[in-house]
Amino acid sequence: MGKVITLFKLLPKLHQMLLCGLVFVTLIIIFMPSDDVQASKQTPSTSGEYDVNTRYDVPLAFRKPTPPSASMSESTPSQRTSSEKLAFNTSEQSKKQALVQATDKPEIQEPAAPKLKEKRFQVKSGDTLAALFDRAGLTAKDVYDVTQLPKAKKDLLKIMPGDNLVIAKNDDGKLVQLRYHLDKITTLIIDRTDSGYKEQIVTKKVEARSKFASATIENNFWNAGVNAGLTPNQIMQLATIFGWDIDFALDLRKGDQFAMIFEEEYANGEFLKNGNILAAEFTNQGDRYTAVRYKDGNYYSEEGRSMRKAFLRSPVDFKYVSSSFNPRRLHPVTGQVKAHRGVDYVAAVGTPIKAAGNGRVIKSSYNQYNGNYVFIKHNDTYTTKYLHLTKRKVKTGQSVKQGQIIGTLGSTGRVTGPHLHYEFIVNGVHRNPRTIKLPKSEPIAKKEKAQFATLSKTMMAELEHNKQVQIAAQ
Ligand SMILES: [Zn+2]
Structure with a gap:
């Protein structure tokens, strides 16, 4: 640089002035902003925009992705396409998106x-x-x-x-x-x-997927169901399917097991709702019960006998009854246990009581011992009795269907606390409704037999396979 200045000083005055002018013009040309430079001012990413030794706050957008925008989603075209399709179907996302995806051809360029x-x-x-x-x-x-x-x-x-x-x-x-x-x-x-x-x-196209769930009961059925990932509705469905065979209110024990295959409905990969239970198995106190759903919407045992029977095992839904296995709870009316001729269900006052089977109300009345009571005659052989009700919902002479609410649980009559006293009478003799052998249920129609047998075999094999897989995974 020093040499240049010395050389400059040696030049004649006129040359010095001309050279100065040339340098000036050159500098103006160099620093005069071109269109390109101006354009780059809008995009601070051009490094030339920044002065050395000046501290700049880097916009957040440089460090963190901004919320979805056209330019960002373009960098991942495949993702964008799928999210557009999703947005087409979910109102949640659609508001964020442009209308492009709402047309029938999501491939249209923005x-x-x-x-x-x-x-x-x-x-x-x-x-x-x-x-x-x-x-x-x-x-x-x-x-x-x-x-x-x-x-x-x-x-x-x-x-x-x-x-x-x-x-x-x-x-x-x-x-x-x-x-x-x-x-x-x-x-x-x-x-x-x-x-x-x-x-x-x-x-949207609905797709059904089948899912497996199973559990061993530790202290109560409800908790086992919840732990197996079932919804309250599914737990009740399972209890309903086996409600003719098992008294879910009183007969479940630690170690009882269930396994089931049920449907889940999806649309575009999005979970919609649970579908039907397709097959199930319940082992209660060592007795194994099975159920397979047929295309008529009914459940049959794996051998093809209807799950529906003349009598429900329990006139009270288990969800209302004390769920613990403590046997003392089964006999709340102390002193009556010896002479007891029925089964007691302890539950809250107002719990609905169901008719165990179809029949006719032969008595709906009140006395000081039974309180409000209802007797139902089912046929020449069977009669059931329901005592200590708060309210009776049927009248003498009335016909009732199985499962119909006939009254609500209470503590009327001679009792020490609210409970249902339930009696099951066969040919005039009191029997235990929870253990008595009842007439076999109807088999599936003859013309459906072969088709059901194939289905049953497949479903039971799948159930068994899933159980084995689960055991292996433990
Ligand atoms: Zn009793």
Whole structure:
């Protein structure tokens, strides 16, 4: 640099001035911002924008991914496609997405799609379609036009609080698309076309998957069911299937086991709900019971005998009865145990009591010993008696169906606490309803026998296989 200055000083004055001018012009050209440089100012990622020795706050976007945006999702095209398809079906996500995915061809490129604003509106209590459209910035004419469509008329005019409507508008604020989820799998879609609004129902394909669950009962059936991953509804279903064979209120013991195969329904990989129990096995105090669901919707034992029998083992649902196995709970009326001719179920006052079988009420009355009581004659052989009820719900002479509520549990009459006293009488003799051998149930129809046998064999093998797999995994 020093040499350059010395050389410069040796030059004549005129040359010095010319050289200075040239350097000046060159510098101006170099530093005059070109279009490119200006453009790069909008994108701070260009390193040339930053001065050395100056501290810059790096925008968060550099360190952390921002919420989904067009540019980000483009970097992962496959993911985007799948999320769009999902968004097409779930209202939750659809509000975040542009309308592209709502068309029938999710492959349409974003730039080509019209610019639409879509928003989700929730139906409020007292809302009408007109009120909601008004909130959405739509007109009474829009309400009229849309409800000219038959399905829209049927479904949109009875919207319920909590329902959601997704409304998409174009730049002019005109309604372009409306989506309304009728249920988890069905959506009503209304689109604006050149020839007016068109409507269609889009239904997701429901896929059934079978699932296995099993448990060994430690202290009560309910907990075992919950631990096996069953819902309360499934636990009750299982108890209902075996409710003619097992008294779930009083007869379960530690070590009892169950295993079952049931259906789960999915749509686009999304869990919808549990389906039916397809096959089940219950081992109670060493006795093994099996059930297979047939296409008629009924359950049969693996040999093809109906699970339905003339009598329920228990007139009280187990969920109301003290669930512990403590045997003292079975006999709450101390002093009566010796002369006891029935079974006592201890549960809360008001617990519903069911008729054990079809029959006719031969007595519905009150006395000081029995309190409110109901006697049912089922046929010439069988009679059942229900004592100490709070309320009777049937009258003398009335016909009753199996499972029908005949009254509620109470503590009327001579008792020390609320319970149901239940008697089972066979040819005038008191018998234990929990152990008595009852007539065999109906076999499956002859013409169904072969088909059922094949199904039963398959289901029982699958149940057994799953049990073995589970044992091996332990
Ligand atoms: Zn009793």
